[in-house]
Amino acid sequence: MWPAGRPFGHRPYFLYAETNGEIRGVLPLARQKSLLFGDALVSAPFCVYGGAAATEPDARTALEEAAVELGERLGVGHVEFRNLTPRRDDWVRRASYAxxxxxxxxxxxxxxxxxxxxxxxxxxxxxxxxxxxxxxxxxxxxxxxxxxxxxxxxxxxxxxxxxxxxxxxxxxxxxxxxxxxxxxxxxxxxxxxxxxxxxxxxxxxxxxxxxxxxxxxxxxxxxxxxxxxxxxxxxxxxxxxxxxxxxxxxxxxxxxxPLAYEYHLVRGKHAPDADPKSPKYALVVNTWRRLPRWLANRLGPWAARQIG
CATH class of the missing domain: 3.40.630.30 (Gcn5-related N-acetyltransferase (GNAT))
Incomplete structure (x- = not known):
């Protein structure tokens, strides 16, 4: 999560679960504000996988619930868990990636x-x-x-x-x-x-x-x-x-x-459409491709932080 904070300016949040002083699980998150995808709490931006890593089921569930509570307290549009396998039936799930x-x-x-x-x-x-x-x-x-x-x-x-x-x-x-x-x-x-x-x-x-x-x-x-x-x-x-x-x-x-990316909706009405093949992104892609490379390299870091 450190790389998501320093180069991109996203605020990280580190949750952990402990029992009798022993850490039983961790859940890294970062708040990502994007012009394309809105305001989200994500585990984890710029990563293929995310979600909680825990030694026992109760710790994982507690971490997920704490992330949801944090997202609601922050007032984000949604909380995103980039899970490898499905976790919750009450979350919106997208199978856009494998x-x-x-x-x-x-x-x-x-x-x-x-x-x-x-x-x-x-x-x-x-x-x-x-x-x-x-x-x-x-x-x-x-x-x-x-x-x-x-x-x-x-x-x-x-x-x-x-x-x-x-x-x-x-x-x-x-x-x-x-x-x-x-x-x-x-x-x-x-x-x-x-x-x-x-x-x-x-x-x-x-x-x-x-x-x-x-x-x-x-x-x-x-x-x-x-x-x-x-x-x-x-x-x-x-x-x-x-x-x-x-x-x-x-x-x-x-x-x-298939990857089970799951979303708890807070203020958002639906999960973000992050599929790069979506027709609504075609104009952006074609325009960016036509930019001179020196200009694309100059503007790229600002734009890239929006789409992790």
């Missing part, structure tokens, strides 16, 4: 064979064309490729310092990963490690990186690198149902798992 997770092998060839034929051929093409992947590098270099990529998609970019702050906050659990062609970086990833899992979070590429083999090669290479670090699961992150990212991950051999 996540993609599966086990990875220690042997690169096994990871390659687990990829369906079409994408496996792209990985082999990347190998044949001399692509090279490596971990390590500067946050700014990763951000530059990410900024180019999101501009092409019509999405505001985060501030450059956000990547620096993540590296500082998470240390060795935050890693920058690059793909190079003839020595020049063409694609990058910012990934997190948690227990035995790797989570590629922010991906970017320049125009050369849009060649069909670059991203399949990059993700396969990350699987192998992460396995060498001790990871046994690969969390491909969320994608809107029916989107290009959703199709790519399915074609890479991952099965979608």
């Amino acid at each position: 996540t993609f997770r599966k086990a990875i092998a220690a042997a690169p060839e096994q990871n390659l064979l687990a990829i369906p034929r079409k994408q496996r051929a792209e990985v082999r093409k990347g190998i044949d064309r001399g692509l090279v992947a490596h971990a390590g590098g500067e946050p700014d270099a990763c951000w530059e490729l990410y900024a180019r990529s999101v501009h092409r998609h019509g999405t505001p970019v985060y501030a450059r310092r956000y990547f620096r702050d993540l590296a500082s906050a998470f240390g060795a659990d935050c890693e920058f990963f690059f793909v190079r062609r003839e020595g020049r970086p063409v694609a990058s990833l910012l990934s997190f490690y948690f227990r035995d899992e790797v989570l590629p979070y922010y991906a970017g590429s320049d125009r050369a990186g849009r060649d069909g083999e670059v991203h399949p090669f990059m993700y396969w290479s990350l699987m192998n690198h992460a396995a060498a670090r001790g990871a046994r699961r690969f969390d491909f992150g969320r994608s809107p149902v029916g989107s290009g990212g959703y199709a790519f991950k399915k074609n890479f051999g991952f099965e979608p798992q």
Whole structure:
């Protein structure tokens, strides 16, 4: 939750449940005021997953009720819980997103064979064309490729310092990963490690990186690198149902798992429509895509804080 507070200016709230002096659960929240989605208390902005983490059911329920009470006291439009699985029948639920997770092998060839034929051929093409992947590098270099990529998609970019702050906050659990062609970086990833899992979070590429083999090669290479670090699961992150990212991950051999984002309505009449495929956002996306990149990079951090 620290990254949601410092770079974006959202006020964090940290709830915890304890019994006899022992902490039994925690629930991180942040108040996010957005021109698009209104005033909300969210667990957690800029994250795929959220909600309470507890060692016992009573603690989790108590934390959820405390979050609802806080939201009502603050007078927000709604309280949002980005749950992995459904929690409450009395909350509004949206199934706009799915996540993609599966086990990875220690042997690169096994990871390659687990990829369906079409994408496996792209990985082999990347190998044949001399692509090279490596971990390590500067946050700014990763951000530059990410900024180019999101501009092409019509999405505001985060501030450059956000990547620096993540590296500082998470240390060795935050890693920058690059793909190079003839020595020049063409694609990058910012990934997190948690227990035995790797989570590629922010991906970017320049125009050369849009060649069909670059991203399949990059993700396969990350699987192998992460396995060498001790990871046994690969969390491909969320994608809107029916989107290009959703199709790519399915074609890479991952099965979608619907995410149960749930909302307790306070002052709002309905849950926010956060689906980026919604027609009402088409004009915004197309306009942003046409901005000069220098201007998009200047305005992006202000706009990005609205849509976490």
